[in-house]
Amino acid sequence: MATSIHFTVNSSETKRPVFFTSPIKQIPTKRFIISCRSTKSPPESPPDLSEPNNNNKNKKNKNPSLSEQLKPLTSTTLSNPATDQPQFLSKPKSIWVNPAKPKRSVLSLQRQKRSLYSYNPQVRDLRLFAQKLNDCDSSQGAFLAALEGIPQPPTRENALLILNSLKPWQKTHMFFNWVKAQNLFPMETIFYNVTMKSMRFGRQFQLIEELAEEMISNGIELDNITYSTIITCAKRSKLFDKAVEWFERMYKTGLMPDEVTYSAILDVYAKLGKVEEVLSLYERGRASGWTPDPIAFSVLGKMFGEAGDYDGIRYVLQEMATIGVKPNLVVYNTLLEAMGKAGKPGLARSLFEEMVASGLTPNEKTLTALVKIYGKARWARDALELWERMRSSQWPMDFILYNTLLNMCADLGLEDEAKRLFEDMKQSEHCRPDSYSYTAMLNIFGSGGNADEAMQLFEEMSKLGVHLNVMGCTCLIQCLGRAKRFGDMVRVFNVAVERGVKPDDRLCGCLLSVVSLCEKTEDEDMVFLCLQQANPKLVALVKVLQDEKVGFEAIKDEFRDVIGSTAVESRRPFCNCLIDICRNKNNHERAHELLYLGTLYGLYPGLHNKTANEWCLDVRSLSIGAAHTALEEWMGTLYKIVQREEALPKLFSAQTGAGTHKFSQGLAHSFGSHVKKLAAPFRQSEEKAGCFVATREDLVSWVQSQAQSVAA
DNA sequence: GTAGGGTTAG
Incomplete structure (x- = not known):
């Protein structure tokens, strides 16, 4: 297998963004082989895909399913590298479409045309009527009563106009059934498509499927719009097998997908994590003469991001550069996010700069992705510069971006900046702080040891009725414990439990660490009372550890029992705290035993x-x-x-x-x-x-x- | 007003 394929992107286009002109050092070999395959005829006969309008009576049996098509493709693309290799090593750029040798298509290059609407002079009245229907009660009785008020029996055009304006889906459905029952004109594909779109808003896949079956039994044509609506509804309802099933059904009827349906199904395979299938489909599309658009690249970018596959992200950028497709804002957002998931903050930063230089204005999603990346990378300087730039450029902010900024401040310990953001939020109209904003602030004050402000926040939350979640509660307790404000700590714990907070292992670990900070027995007893409610077995273990008469083997059993039923991320903190508690009581021998047990049960790997x-x-x-x-x-x-x-x-x-x-x-x-x-x-x-x-x-x-x- | 595809937190 080739291990070091180098080639340089054509640099004659000097205006090309910096990111694209950097040489691609190495294209992932396996992927590259897939790319290169597409120009060559596979040794087997090409897939037998009939043209959509082919009048072959037996075509239903002759159309292979998608999986049948992919099978010979993947087996030939992946199993025969030795013969492929020299060609693409010498001619890496000739891998794409060869117009002299057209391949059998897997998709139609012509996007399905929509029917044109003629001007309707009754538009205003019909809109008003549709509004009336939208405003009425959702019950069938009320809706049918409101329908009585329709000025005259609707024409095809008028019915479509109303159908298009109704929501929620129940009303669209009732109107569709009503029109059908009136029997004024035949129900064409477009009526089903519009109704299905509305059903999709309500994630009513089963109803959509019933409508599709109805079309089939009534001999109404399913077109690309029908199939893409069915497929995306299945996808959004996470019914991926259904999405694939309908795509295959489409092929079997001899209908070619156009690029919209095609990218919808690419996304289905991407969401299933089937990277090889997506790439096979992508390459087959390319070989059919398809020029993928930004939406298709966004699907690929998201898929590689989810896989944390940096080579894949480079592949997407490289493809866009080769084909000459300029990334739009969504593509940039997707790729930025993907860079973050692949752990490449520096490359995310350059990509962002390239985006801004290309004249695009970042939106909330762009900035959220970048802030998250800088926070995770602990790049405080970049994060603060970005925030400054957001303010001075008046880039758009939303509630998610604010909370992401607050979390970034918490990760980086930026207390003043967080306070400023929090005040901004309070004064804003649409970005008022929510439970998570408060939690981020409690985290910041807590980790900064600022018990007074943390308590102030707690009182404010009670006053405003903002929900205190288990993480906020943990931050507060940690902070009050460190400040040795045990009375406040107990009060916060009790209030939180009263308000429905269910103590988890992190909160218990935090209470246990507070035990290790207590100097007086009465303080310790107060904390134990809280811990007793949350995790009585842990309290019993602490007591046993302090009993000198209990031997090592008994300790070992108790320890294993408690740690075994503790969430993995809390096991080491538990053990750390137990050791601290023993040392504070001058019980060093127990501390050494506990360190040994912790090591034995794998709590300290890499010590x-x-x-x-x-x-x-x-x-x-x-x-x-x-x-x-x-x-x-x-x-x-x-x-x-x-x-x-x-x-x-x-x-x-x-x-x-x-x-x-x-x-x-x-x-x-x-x-x-x-x-x-x-x-x-x-x-x-x-x-x-x-x-x-x-x-x-x-x-x-x-x-x-x-x-x-x-x-x- | 106008039938279908892609991007954001905990």
């Missing part, structure tokens, strides 16, 4: 990392007490290894991380103090914050001096 040159202790996901315990364990182990004169690496290091939040910065500091207390040979690295280092020599001489002092 120890060994290479030939360096051994590293990574305590970044440990609490202070757990990190101290881990350091003591490690020093004990290293001591023995040195004494036994086993092989050692040149370098030893311990990672605590520098921390981005106020409260996560304590670990490096406290770890440093503990290093000093143990007189361990580590020193803070000058190049890297949150990293402690020691050489082999440092370690050996430390062991020797320890041994001497023990001997003395």
